[in-house]
Amino acid sequence: LRERGYDVHASDIAPRPAPSQCSEEVPWHSLDVTDLDAVDALFTQIRPHRVYHLAAILSARGEEIPQRTYEVNQSGTYNVLETCRRLEVSRVIFTSTIAVFGPGLPETVGDEVPLAPTTMYGVTKVAGELLGDYYRRRFGVDFRAVRFPGLISASLPGGGTSDYALFMYVDGVRTGRYEAFCRADTRIPLMYMPDGIRALVELSEAPQSALRRSTYNIAAFSPTAEEIAQSVGTALPDADISFAPDAHRQSILDSWPCALDDSNAREDWGWTPRYSLSQMTEDLVPKIRALIEQNPDAFDRD
Secondary structure: OOOOOOOOOEEEOOOOOOOOOOOOOOOEEEOOOOOHHHHHHHHHHHOOOEEEEOOOOOHHHHHHOHHHHHHHHHHHHHHHHHHHHHHOOOEEEEEEEHHHOOOOOOOEEOOOOOOOOOOHHHHHHHHHHHHHHHHHHHHOOEEEEEEEOEEEOOOOOOOOOOHHHHHHHHHHHHOOEEEEOOOOOOEOOEEEHHHHHHHHHHHHHOOHHHOOOOEEEOOOEOOEHHHHHHHHHHHOOOOEEEEOOOHHHHHHHHOOOOEEOOHHHHHHHOOOOOOOHHHHHHHHHHHHHHHHHHOOOOOOOO
């Protein structure tokens, strides 16, 4: 966003990340999204023209603390939308998820497939989509959302059920072995983080007249867990990846789509992914290795 000439402000309840993740030139604001007065005060101070609402507790972590997940994901989204309505913020970009879907899905899932989530994370993201669409129709807030596949990046994940994919790479580099908590034939849509970030920016910059809906599926690749392991093996031939399914997390994975139909995003705002599974592997492994060399505890999840 800064490279595109935007004046960017960042906020989180957590401390400012390391300079490698957040430039010192970006103003950082401590903010609890569940505190409506705090959200209102910060937005009043900054007067943003565009808001990227990313704050959420993810699926696996969300099932451990469902009440807190509701508070962050549902009340937090309301607080952002209500403040944007009051201050006439021109555009809100929201991150939804494949977790909005539920069991009994077709092989490829389009935008209009009924939503029947099995997790609190999914429930709150469905509600966030509907609430944003309500604010668009009722108050004219320009609300736009993407339904992300599982996202993979060279950073510690935040407690999602798709984390098995990243940890094949991380533990393949760190220890040379990883036991995944899913079956080898598990298949869900995945995406490399650079594509995910670009999707948010490109959707935010699309002309409003081109958008026929407020929420869009976006897709990149949909490998089985075994195919991910094989891809890891091309870069880390000595890595030993095995599978020991965890019943609870496997049930969540089984309720998600195998593949997404993102034809609406492609047609309306020109979405197309740049990274395949093999291209991600080629780019990701050196980044993880460099991070671990700099900080051996970079991916510590104990």
